[in-house]
Each structure stands twice: as structure tokens, then as C-alpha cells.
Amino acid sequence: MGQICDGYILGIVGIALTYATGALGLDGFWMGLIGAGALFGILLGSLLGGIVIDRVGRKTAYSFVAIFSLALSVLQFFLSDPTTLVAVRFLLGMCVGADYTVGVALLSEWTPERIRTKMMSWLMAAWTFGYIISYFAGLLIASKGGDMGESGWRWIISSSAVLALLTLIVRVGSPESPSWTLAKKGSRAALDLIHRHLGTNYDLPEKKEEKPSASFFRLFSPALWRNTITSCTFFLCQVLPFFAISIFLPVVVKGLHIANPHASGMMYNGFTMVGVIIGILIADVISRRAFLLWTFYGAAAILTVMTVWQNMPPTLALVLLGAFSTVLAISIVAEWLYPPELFPTELRGSGVGLTIAASRIGAGMGTWMLPVVMEQYGVTVTLGCCIATLVIGGLVCQVLAPETSPRFMKSRSEATPATSV
Numbered sequence: 548m549g550q551i552c553d554g555y556i557l558g559i560v561g562i563a564l565t566y567a568t569g570a571l572g573l574d575g576f577w578m579g580l581i582g583a584g585a586l587f588g589i590l591l592g593s594l595l596g597g598i599v600i601d602r603v604g605r606k607t608a609y610s611f612v613a614i615f616s617l618a619l620s621v622l623q624f625f626l627s628d629p630t631t632l633v634a635v636r637f638l639l640g641m642c643v644g645a646d647y648t649v650g651v652a653l654l655s656e657w658t659p660e661r662i663r664t665k666m667m668s669w670l671m672a673a674w675t676f677g678y679i680i681s682y683f684a685g686l687l688i689a690s691k692g693g694d695m696g697e698s699g700w701r702w703i704i705s706s707s708a709v710l711a712l713l714t715l716i717v718r719v720g721s722p723e724s725p726s727w728t729l730a731k732k733g734s735r736a737a738l739d740l741i742h743r744h745l746g747t748n749y750d751l752p753e754k755k756e757e758k759p760s761a762s763f764f765r766l767f768s769p770a771l772w773r774n775t776i777t778s779c780t781f782f783l784c785q786v787l788p789f790f791a792i793s794i795f796l797p798v799v800v801k802g803l804h805i806a807n808p809h810a811s812g813m814m815y816n817g818f819t820m821v822g823v824i825i826g827i828l829i830a831d832v833i834s835r836r837a838f839l840l841w842t843f844y845g846a847a848a849i850l851t852v853m854t855v856w857q858n859m860p861p862t863l864a865l866v867l868l869g870a871f872s873t874v875l876a877i878s879i880v881a882e883w884l885y886p887p888e889l890f891p892t893e894l895r896g897s898g899v900g901l902t903i904a905a906s907r908i909g910a911g912m913g914t915w916m917l918p919v920v921m922e923q924y925g926v927t928v929t930l931g932c933c934i935a936t937l938v939i940g941g942l943v944c945q946v947l948a949p950e951t952s953p954r955f956m957k958s959r960s961e962a963t964p965a966t967s968v
Contacts, residue, residue: 548717549609549650550670552616552710553643554677555684557585559707560636561793562685567700575918577629583915584633586790588640589647590907596645597652597900598763601893604731605653606723612646613715620708624701644907648900655887655895656726659749664952667884668827674883675823675876677710678793679816725751726892763897766890774889775898777948779905781839782886784940785878786906788846788933791913793819811868818869822876830880834955836948839885842878843941846871847934854930882906888951909936 564578573581600608619639626632651670658666685703722744729737734751741749766775793815830838849871853864890898913933920929 548673548710548714549613549646550673551677551680552613552707552714553646554674554679555681555710556616556620556639556643556677556707557790558678558681558793559685559704560585562682562689563700563704566689566703570700571627571629571632573629575922579915579918580633581629581636582918583911583913584636585640585643586907586911586914588637588642588907589644590640590904590911592641592644593648593900593903593907594644595641595900596648597896597898597903599645599896600649600652601727601896604723604727605649605656605896606721608645608649609653609721610715610718612642612649613711613718616642616646617708617711617715620705620711622705624705626701640907644900644903647903648896651883651887651899652896653721653724656724656892657722664831664884665827667887668830668880671880671883672823672827675820675879679820681707682812682816730893763894763901766894766898766901771890771894771898773947774949775901777944778886778889778898778902780943781843781940781948782882782902782906783909784843784936784943785875785882787909787913787936788850789875789879790910791917791933811865814865815868815872818872819876822873823880825873826877826880829877830884831952831954834950835881835885835888835952836944836950836955838881839878839944839948840941842874842881843937843944846874846878847937847941849874850930850934850937854927854934857927885951889949 560582564573564582567573568578571577596608596612616639619635619642622635623632623639626635651667654670655663655667684706688703688706689699691699722740725737725740728740729751738751741751765771849867853859853867853871859867886899886902887895913936917929920932
């Protein structure tokens with residue numbers, strides 16, 4: 548529910564801005580800044596959240612982020628000033644960023660290794676589902692616009708309060724992480740926690756980890772810097788084109804001369820969900836490195852064809868738009884699967900938090916600048932920037948990305964510390 552809510556919070560702003568432009572008098576600059584406000588907030592929220600949960604635990608933050616998300620979602624309804632709306636979206640993004648960090652860490656540390664890949668993959672599917680339904684929910688609410696007047700966009704953007712409330716309800720009674728408890732309070736406390744919530748047939752890993760330094764700066768040590776750079780770069784280079792294109796999809800589709808932006812948008816989002824399902828099904832079948840490389844290069848190739856050949860037949864344009872959406876969606880499955888595997892338990896919160904923070908620089912800047920660049924330079928230059936980002940992500944992963952999938956590693960000794968949780 549947390550991931551569904553987070554995806555919805557980020558996705559709903561795009562359709563809301565479509566109807567708020569006239570009411571708030573927004574130009575491309577303000578549309579981009581409001582759209583990117585939550586993404587910039589995620590940067591700070593995930594970074595601080597990762598550091599905090601590595602020190603005080605996962606349980607408390609897990610409930611508090613849902614409470615604040617609910618309050619801020621409701622507050623959006625009462626705003627009428629663009630500056631204030633950006634500020635509230637930024638704070639809401641901080642909640643989302645903290646929730647990403649604590650949610651990923653908590654689920655990965657409660658899940659037995661044999662099913663962890665599938666569980667983490669479905670977490671990404673939940674986020675995508677929330678992101679996609681925001682588009683359809685926004686259109687549904689907007690269809691009632693005649694009865695709501697100029698407040699229609701308010702109902703759209705604050706509708707995330709419903710999912711935030713449901714998230715808060717289902718999180719009541721959530722337990723602390725057994726891995727964090729083991730590191731901080733010892734094996735007896737961790738084992739009691741596992742037996743209480745999973746049953747006596749579950750146990751701690753046979754090989755107990757030592758407790759090396761949990762210093763944030765250890766992420767850049769000789770042993771971990773490649774993992775840190777890989778994690779931050781691949782995530783950043785995936786989310787920049789994903790958010791930039793999907794949040795302002797009607798604008799991009801119009802620039803590509805594809806008719807009926809709303810119908811094309813529904814098709815794009817439908818293929819996004821299909822792509823995530825495919826990504827989940829193949830996540831354990833191919834290596835992590837292969838997964839990253841072919842999705843980066845594949846998405847870049849498709850988008851290049853669409854950018855260069857803008858006067859292609861409409862049917863072919865729709866086929867390529869669906870293919871691009873599918874490949875890009877397949878790639879995002881790795882976003883919650885790969886980073887937790889790159890960092891040891893005592894630094895997983897900080898490592899995942901830093902990764903999400905770095906990625907939001909790309910997502911925020913891409914979302915903020917897309918309407919501005921589109922106005923100034925047109926769709927070709929705008930999509931060219933997205934293509935360059937995808938190529939850079941592929942090249943960095945090709946050079947630095949370690950293999951973390953046990954079945955594709957040459958030996959168990961190559962495993963990162965995170966795989967023995």
C-alpha cells in the first residue's frame with residue numbers, strides 16, 4: 548500500500564496540472580517546478596530517512612511517513628498560490644522519499660533470501676500500479692469538472708489522501724526489522740521477533756555477520772564505491788526520462804504529432820504496467836547486468852527512432868510509443884531489487900537513501916526543465932536529452948555494475964555483503 552500510495556502521489560500531479568494551468572495562471576516554468584517539487588523533496592527525504600532508520604530503526608518511521616502523507620495530501624486542497632503548492636509538494640516528496648527508504652529496507656530484511664527477488668519486484672509493481680491509476684483516477688475526477696468548477700484540480704491532486712489513509716490503517720502493528728534488531732540488540736531479540744511474526748520454523752542466517760562501521764562515508768570506501776556509483780547512476784538515468792516523459796505525456800505526445808493525447812496516454816500507461824509484469828517474470832531469469840544493459844540501450848534505440856522520424860505513420864508511432872513504454876517499465880523493476888543487494892545490512896538504509904536522493908536530482912531536473920526546454924527548443928532537443936541520459940546509464944553500468952544474482956555469479960565469494968542477510 549505504501550508503494551501504491553507513493554506512486555499515486557507522484558503521478559497525480561501531472562493530470563492535476565493539466566486542469567490547474569488556467570486557474571493558477573501557470574507558465575512552463577511553474578508547471579515544471581510544481582511537477583518536480585515532490586521529486587526534489589524525495590532527494591532530501593530519502594537521504595535523511597536512510598541515515599535515521601539505520602540508527603533508530605525502521606518501525607517508527609514506517610507509520611509516521613503515512614501520517615504526514617495523509618495530512619499534506621489533504622492540505623493541497625486548500626492551496627491557491629503556486630509557491631505554497633511547490634513547498635507542500637516538496638514536503639510531500641520528503642515523505643515519499645523516507646517511505647521509499649524504510650519500505651525497501653524493511654521488506655528486504657523481512658523476506659527470506661529464496662523469495663526476495665520476487666518480493667522486491669512486486670514492490671515495484673505496486674508503485675507502478677499506483678502511478679498508473681493516478682492517471683485514470685485524475686481523468687475520472689476531471690470528467691466531473693462541470694460540477695466542481697475551478698476546484699476540479701484540487702480534488703484531483705488531493706485525492707492521494709484516500710490511499711494515504713488506507714496505507715496508515717494497514718501499517719498499524721508493523722514489526723521492527725529482524726536484521727536491524729540483530730545488529731543493534733543481538734540474536735536473541737532478533738530471533739524472538741522472527742518467531743513471533745513468521746513462526747518457529749524460521750531462523751537467523753547460520754553465518755552471523757560482524758558489525759563493521761556504519762559510517763555514511765564507508766559507502767565511498769575502496770570496497771563499496773563502485774556499488775555506490777552504480778546504484779546512484781543507474782537509478783538516476785532511469786527515472787529522468789521516466790518522470791519527464793510520463794508526467795507531461797500529453798505535451799510530449801503532441802510534440803511527436805500523435806493524435807488524441809489522452810488515448811495515447813492511456814495506452815502508454817497500459818504498456819507501462821505490462822512492462823513491469825514482464826520485468827518481474829524475467830528478473831530471476833537473466834543476470835542483473837544484462838537486465839540493466841539491454842533495457843538502457845533498448846529504450847534509447849526506440850526513443851532515437853521516434854525522435855529522428857517524427858513524421859512516421861501514426862500506427863507505427865503508436866507501436867513504438869508502446870514499445871518504449873514497455874522497455875522503460877521493464878527497467879524500473881531493478882530500482883527496488885538491485886540497490887538493496889549492493890549494500891550490507893548496516894549501510895543498506897544509508898545506501899538506498901543516497902541512491903534515491905541522487906536519482907531525484909535527475910527526476911526533479913528532468914521534470915522541471917522538460918516544459919521549459921520544450922517551449923524554447925522543441926521536442927527533438929528535449930527527447931535528445933532523454934536519449935543521452937539512457938546511453939550514459941548503459942555505459943556506466945557496462946563499466947562498473949557488479950553482478951549480484953547468485954545464479955549468475957562465478958562463485959559465492961563474489962557476493963556482496965548484502966546477499967547474506
